[in-house]
Amino acid sequence: MSNADAPGDTRQQDFRTLLRSLPVWDTELPHFDPATAPADPLHLFQQWLSEAAAAGSPEPHTMTLATADATGRPSVRTLMLHDADERGWHFATHRTSRKGRELAVRPEAALGFYWPAVGRQVRVQGAVTAAGAEESRADLAKRSTGALAAALVGRQSEVLSSYEELEHASDAAWERARREPDAPVGTWTLYVLEAQEVEFFQGDDRRRHVRLNYRRSPSAESGWTTELLWP
Numbered sequence: 001m002s003n004a005d006a007p008g009d010t011r012q013q014d015f016r017t018l019l020r021s022l023p024v025w026d027t028e029l030p031h032f033d034p035a036t037a038p039a040d041p042l043h044l045f046q047q048w049l050s051e052a053a054a055a056g057s058p059e060p061h062t063m064t065l066a067t068a069d070a071t072g073r074p075s076v077r078t079l080m081l082h083d084a085d086e087r088g089w090h091f092a093t094h095r096t097s098r099k100g101r102e103l104a105v106r107p108e109a110a111l112g113f114y115w116p117a118v119g120r121q122v123r124v125q126g127a128v129t130a131a132g133a134e135e136s137r138a139d140l141a142k143r144s145t146g147a148l149a150a151a152l153v154g155r156q157s158e159v160l161s162s163y164e165e166l167e168h169a170s171d172a173a174w175e176r177a178r179r180e181p182d183a184p185v186g187t188w189t190l191y192v193l194e195a196q197e198v199e200f201f202q203g204d205d206r207r208r209h210v211r212l213n214y215r216r217s218p219s220a221e222s223g224w225t226t227e228l229l230w231p
């Protein structure tokens with residue numbers, strides 16, 4: 001009998017036992033001294049992402065993107081980070097998707113990164129701007145044939161009537177992506193999140209986690225002020 005077929009109580013008990021048995025940070029964590037942190041959170045973010053990659057954190061350039069609809073109801077999903085520079089954190093998606101529609105009515109978002117190999121988390125919050133058609137097209141052109149094929153399929157977040165319908169659309173999209181590597185995808189949009197706050201969390205095995213929060217502050221010389229937060 002598989003766990004899925006077990007009576008409800010046993011299944012629930014097994015699930016809870018599993019949850020409690022799963023290790024967190026069973027590796028030596030790096031030490032983070034906030035006194036040595038750079039004045040600009042972008043530099044620390046780039047450093048931490050590089051260190052996460054070097055430490056073997058899987059897909060360190062994936063992140064959670066949180067948006068909200070007009071009533072404030074939140075939603076999250078995983079996205080790829082395309083860049084992080086002076087303008088902000090870059091990601092791309094269809095502007096007609098759920099998140100795209102939410103960003104159109106409420107152009108604010110939060111990002112979450114978690115890198116278990118180094119016990120680090122970064123949270124970013126701020127205003128989101130959609131880049132123009134040309135920049136969005138250029139961003140897609142730099143990506144793989146698979147990414148273009150996925151974008152060409154389109155209709156993201158719409159209800160799908162059957163998986164076969166997706167297979168047909170995907171076959172056609174792959175064929176077109178191979179034949180026409182700069183095929184335009186009208187709804188594909190690059191977004192840039194300009195950070196208002198960026199928080200860096202370094203896990204500690206004695207649970208004395210370090211949290212360093214940057215807040216944008218036009219009057220500060222670096223443009224940012226920092227504060228420590230209780231974990």
Ligand SMILES: Cc1cc2nc3c(=O)[nH]c(=O)nc-3n(C[C@H](O)[C@H](O)[C@H](O)COP(=O)(O)O)c2cc1C
Pocket residue numbers: 062075076077078079080081091092093094097098099100156157
């Ligand atoms: C690892 C990973 C990376 C993803 N990257 C993207 C991405 O860069 N852009 C995107 O539109 N969807 C991406 N997705 C799919 C999204 O998580 C999500 O399912 C999709 O964008 C629809 O979200 P929405 O209905 O909230 O708009 C990714 C999913 C995973 C698991």
